[in-house]
Amino acid sequence: MGSGFSFLSTPMDNSSTRRRRTPELGDLPEDCVAEVLSHLDPPEICRLAKLNLAFRGASSADFVWESKLPANYESIIHRVFESFPMSLCKKDIYGKLCRPIDIDGGTKRFWLDKVRGKACLSISSQGLSITGVDDRRYWNRISTNESRFGTIAYLQQTWWLEIEGEVEFPFPVGTYSVFVRLQLGQTTSNRFGRQTCNTQHVHGWDKKPVQFKITTSSDQPLVSQRFLGETGKWVLHHCGDFVVEDCSKPVRVKFSMTQIDCTHTKGGLCVDSVLIYPSQFRREG
Known part of the structure; x- marks a missing residue:
């Protein structure tokens, strides 16, 4: 998952002298990036996903978004949806629950707060x-x-x-x-x-x-x-x-x-x- 810190140095010429390349964010392994993202709020995760491919991939990790969902999100899904594709990734489940959902004949409405998942x-x-x-x-x-x-x-x-x-x-x-x-x-x-x-x-x-x-x-x-x-x-x-x-x-x-x-x-x-x-x-x- 992701790329490591390999190829951090590149030759300047044919001599034995080598110049080390400064490590970049893109060099971080995706699993490390995902671990960092799991401690951030959803809007921050979405913003950082635009940095590079490593952050984009890490931002979709299931464990990142499961930490943002309520502990009993499956019970909530059964309450507010008549049918629901549980095969969806956790990021998409979070997104669906953040949209206002009419229940009980449209007399009630449920949603998760987008920022904190409450x-x-x-x-x-x-x-x-x-x-x-x-x-x-x-x-x-x-x-x-x-x-x-x-x-x-x-x-x-x-x-x-x-x-x-x-x-x-x-x-x-x-x-x-x-x-x-x-x-x-x-x-x-x-x-x-x-x-x-x-x-x-x-x-x-x-x-x-x-x-x-x-x-x-x-x-x-x-x-x-x-x-x-x-x-x-x-x-x-x-x-x-x-x-x-x-x-x-x-x-x-x-x-x-x-x-x-x-x-x-x-x-x-x-x-x-x-x-x-x-x-x-x-x-x-």
Whole structure:
């Protein structure tokens, strides 16, 4: 595999005097290069693959990319694909898992973060159970390019807000954060294409806080509360974290968002999705 450090010297002339050639990166054996690459992030591996043939060959080594895949990547593949060619090299498997994959009828989406190979998942508003969502007096489904899924749920007015979601997934070992993506006010466009936010229905969120709750199959329920106040901007509201210590079996995660104090109405809320991704992303952001 690869070339060694042979032919490092070349004759200058017919005399016994020889001039030594300076070793180059291309002289490194591919297995040594691959060992170095296995300690780098995927984008760095791809950049170094452009250096020369030795780096290009080493950058495709299976053991390099297997170290970037989650330990339970085979379980993830069985969960997100109906059929999958396991004969693919590990680099191609990594590439396929980094592309967003719709699951559960398109109501959920999974992908690996391209830089660190960490598992991420989102649940669309259509994959959530929303009390009264089919009653057009209270809720509307709105198509928009502001959502990953192309559709949001818009609340005009209600006395009883109750949103629930659930997913069972073979998350790799790690700590994960749960977020819900919300906006107070509805984004609209005028005839010139300029976007504005219509806040005429926004009311009631300063009276009582919204309660967020997450539960997993292995942890106790985690509850937090927050007032919704910022209008005209999509906000990721952190609902809590959970820990996965055993990736040999799927973890069931349940999410709820409620404001069921019926002493006042509330409205003007856009609900896009619930996101689950590694907590280290939140700390780094």
